[in-house]
Amino acid sequence: MTGFFDIPSDLQHSWTGLIGLHMREALLPVAAGLLLALPIAQLCGRFRWLYPPVLGMTTVLYAVPSLAFFVVLIDYTGQTELTVMIPLALYSLVVLVPAIVDGVRSVPDETLAAATAMGFGPVRRYLQVQLPIAAPAIIAGLRVATASSISLVSVGALIGNQGALGNLLAAAQKYDRPELAVNAVVTMAVLAILCDVLLVGLRMLLTPWMPRGGTRPKPAARRAEITPEGAVR
Amino acid sequence: SSSGDTSDNPLDGEKAEAGTVVVGSNNFAESTLLADIYGEALRAKGLKVGYKHNIGSRETTYGLMKNGSITVLPEYNGSLLAYLDPEAGQESAEAVNEAVKAKLDKSLTLLESSPAEDKDSVSVNAETAEKYGLTAESTLADLKDIAPEMVIGGSPEFQTRQQGLKGLETVYGLKFKSFKALDAGGPLTQAALTKNEVQAADVFTTDPTIVKEKFVVLKDPENLFGFANVTPLVSKEGLPQEGVEALNAVSAKLDTETLLDLDAQVQLEKKDPLDVAKAWLKSAGLD
Amino acid sequence: MIRIDSVTKRYPDGTVAVDRLSLEIPDRSITVLVGPSGCGKTTTLRMINRMVEPTGGTILLDGEDIQRQPVTTLRRSMGYVIQNAGLFQHRTIVDNIATVPRMLGWGKQRARERAAELMERVGLDPSLAKRYPYQLSGGQQQRVGVARALAADPPVLLMDEPFSAVDPVVRKGLQDELLRIQDELGKTIVFVTHDIDEAIKLGTMVAVLREGGRLAQYAPPAELLSSPADGFVEDFLGADRGIRRLSFFPSAALELTTDAVVPADAGAALITATKAPHLLVTDPDGRPLGWAGRDELTAGDIRTDRLLPYGRPFVPGADSLRVALDCAVLSPVGWAVAVDGGGRVTGVVSQQTIGEAIRAAHTAGRADEEKVAG
């Protein structure tokens, strides 16, 4: 009963079950964030005046502690996964919107002019030129969003067993079993790194056109990776 | 001994699934243990049982009981009354139960109380006890003069409850130097007491560390913390008659000594609460 | 024909980029817009494919106002080539080139075949087809840009400083390539540059713009060199106007003399018979060896190791008077050596004769101009 993988029964899940739950609670919001961020970023790209206020708002949102979000949401969505996932989706949004906007903006003017001159309409130009070229920046954003999402799910433990692997942390305290906390931290870190590796692989798959090795990625991609709050620049 | 098998996925959905009895618990070890005991007893009677563990404080769980998310919750009768009606006096366990039932939401009711009692208490650590000469015979009233020099700890909700800082002030006139938010009698509380970060704290009377760490539990002559008999709070609709009977049978067999022993198994021997619950039910012939 | 009719562009911030500009751009020829930075060249070019909308005036394409056509149709009928090629970095070379055909609904196979054909046309190795733009040199990228613009065989090609980002040697190659392609395809090309030499080399007509988007002069390059409209154009043309203008005069009509050419093994009689002050000595194949001076002539004996260098020869049919003059000037004796394609001497010509030819060409040029003016 004190082993590394002996999960207390009140968590209702085996270790692998917790992992599955954790990934779902962490990744669905990122996916939702991406789906939301694309049109928002598109709007920000279209109407340049929109970008600064959107950035400002998202930064304030980002500063609101996750726990406060969870607590306020309990009344609307109850003690459910949704309560955890909604704030995480919002945080992902905060990271992804600037990443996409910057990525799309990083497309060289010449390339855009060439596309326009060839008779690309705005939609086709966005889908076939801007978005693919912005892919590295978007994936860089996804990497940050995914890592932070995986980490933040654990805070859900505070609102009653909604933290997946994070519940192990609460259990570690309740039953004074540090090994459970170690288990939680290490598992989450490994999951985050695995996701990161997968995303890097995805980028390589999507961008055979990027110079490999030695050559550094485009500044926009880099930027998204280094300033997660992306915002306020 | 992990327990992915205990339910489908109780975390899904807001309302309890029709026909499933959802047993909830608050975020401390004993509550989990009691929930497991109730749940397994019900399961032994062939009911479909789901768990919603570690929810948080009574403030939260009561809401979930009301809206039907939880069917069964281990409660402490006097503490519940103090939550429902902070002004109410507590003369006897029966009177308390009647008063609670009167105040309860229409959809809820209390089943039979068990003799097992686990009260909130104000305990001081050994150092403080020595300093002020406090013994097992000392009462809360003895703190009157020294309270302003003391930091008291307790779960965050202790700060605002009648059976907490409020009551200590109104009933005993105690005004502490400050309040330090800890957990519900859990490891934070123990650590804070042993490290003397707080001099007094809200400790459950069944807490095995009281003995281990030589905490001194102060007497409560005004009965502020009232009665705290383990009592199942249930939803009238959600629990069928055989369930009611099963839980009453459990209550009949559960006394304070047993509870102390079970708590120690979980908290000191680090056994899984579900295993402890099952083992006890078996030994008590309730499975 | 593209007709730019009193077109004005005032940007929202008040900058007047182009001011009542009128140009007639002839079909199947290269028209160059040249001028200092910011004089409105790019703006003018982009108004032709409506990437910039004029604030005044009209542009007619084959007599029809370009405003009448749907903008994407108009653009697809015009290739567009820009500095750094503006390639799609996320697509292979062949896919870059096939972009417009694919957009026009061609099948994948057909579009790729067309792309392969164009790669050959612009001088790109087929092995580059599957590469991505970053794997190509600047010059190669620029070639891809040209191929992409030509892909759907548009009648009009708009080129905005296409070669200005590559180094001088590569640029020269690209210019030659463009002239060759134009010879084969005969597109209507509007070419923007700020390099007057490029303008003179490529343009059938050259429009010199000045600050504020006003036309300073619109003329064929030779005329530009001989009669700049004003000080601005003259300054812009820079030095050597006279000599550079000679590029437009062929050297074919030069009267060559063979009197002064002798083979190295010629006898003394032949040598002393010559009246020329210098003798060009050739090898048995007729290739030039060098000039023999007066002293040797009188001696009647040629010592090939003491010959003066003959500089470089010119090819009368292919080279212009400019080359001929340069050869004469470079020659220590002032005579230029003419050779055929095989490098065999066909005669020599004195600087003086070249001077006369230049004068004759001037006169003919002036007569032409007067005819045009009249």
Add this chain to the structure above:
Amino acid sequence: MIRIDSVTKRYPDGTVAVDRLSLEIPDRSITVLVGPSGCGKTTTLRMINRMVEPTGGTILLDGEDIQRQPVTTLRRSMGYVIQNAGLFQHRTIVDNIATVPRMLGWGKQRARERAAELMERVGLDPSLAKRYPYQLSGGQQQRVGVARALAADPPVLLMDEPFSAVDPVVRKGLQDELLRIQDELGKTIVFVTHDIDEAIKLGTMVAVLREGGRLAQYAPPAELLSSPADGFVEDFLGADRGIRRLSFFPSAALELTTDAVVPADAGAALITATKAPHLLVTDPDGRPLGWAGRDELTAGDIRTDRLLPYGRPFVPGADSLRVALDCAVLSPVGWAVAVDGGGRVTGVVSQQTIGEAIRAAHTAGRADEEKVAG
């Protein structure tokens, strides 16, 4: 004197950037390194101030191995100017220029005074002193770069393609400025460029490098033009070698004739007396108006509205034979007009006379070369 002695640089990745290069760089003159991209020019330059350490050979500065000096001392004794100037964008112009003096421990006041002095020297308006680099044009930035390099009055100036990022007109201005400054200061300048025209214009000596960092030719520009060492150098020099070489021959010795010059109000007698085939007509101040043709000469009456354009005049003292020839070629009658600094005609000269002068210059040049060789 800087002496580069059989220097080799092999980068860690195996690239041999410079291969056994030996050069003697004379004091107080501009030595230009020129060659195609990647031929090791930058590497060579940077070995002189030890920003790259050679893997073989030695470099001597005034006879002493540069390895002997502390590297910072060495560098502070050499100004270094690069493309885009490499200005410190966070410092004002005056602080940029004062960087090295400040580093050498000068007082703030003195360093700023020095900076102001240098701004004037390189032709920057003092009002720019407090600006930041981004507020300057490319040409102005480049001037600041030069001023900064000159600030501590180093005997040596290393310049790596300093003017290649600015447009041709500005570049010409900067080149002229550099020549003027060099006239005044007499630094030992090593100048890297890939533009052969710039090399010829600026260099006292020109080293042409070829791929792999090997020296193709090291000679004064006139010699380079007249006798390229091999096909590589010849190709690199490009067309017009002969004519460009004329830049090195002054036009002062040209024999002018005033016989063919008449004022517009000259009487018929004067006109008909002239034997020249054409007459240059001047206004009362002596400024050229144009050429009168034979017809008018015989008529004995000049109609100024029918004169032929005189092209452009040259100034015998200041301009080279190249300009004189260009003027003659541009002139419809084949005669160049010589004027003084004030634009008044001092005579005319036929293309033929210029041709003779060219030949004479060639002969003199050859004699010189032989003298040097002997």
Add this chain to the structure above:
Amino acid sequence: MNVLNFVNAFFSDSAHWHGYDGIPQRFWEHLQYSLLALAVAAAIGLPVGLLTGHTGRGGNALAFVANAARALPSFGLLVLAVLLIGFGLLPVMIPLVVLAVPPILVTTYEAVRSVDPAPVDAARGMGMHESRILFQVEVPVALPLILSGLRSAAIQIVSTATIAAYVSLGGLGRYIIDGLYQRDYEKVVGGATLVAVLALLTLAVFWAAGRLAVSPGVRRR
């Protein structure tokens, strides 16, 4: 159920304005935790970032370390640290520092790396010493980006320092945790608002720092 009502109620309750549980005290505690964590993180991230950025070496290792650090969950580290070390400031500082080091480190590295190599080259050619090149040429130009890394770290710290309350320390997180257990939304929303206000203050401070410290020559780019 209106958030604005909560905010209003929270801030107009005079009881929230004094004492050990008053807003000034909690705000001050939060500020202390944040500043301390930022200072420690900066003390680790800045020198390493500057050095690797200047030499251009170790960039890959650095990216790996930063990514790995980012993968560590703050809340998990907190609980683990408390379990292993016990109470006090240290277990709170560990997750906050781990959280803040990656943005500082990577941004600083990137900032120095992305400085235009031409002026650096020119400086070296003038005979500047390497340390001088770093501090007088590279850092002034890299400053805006370095500051943005610090700012990013600071905002994350301010937001995350709320977890200190979970292990019974003070700070603005107190309101949120207490509010959760006491079912008191006023407190939760009030606490969250205070955190957001502190985050905005942080932004303002960094904006001002940028104005003051970044040369106009760099800023106007």
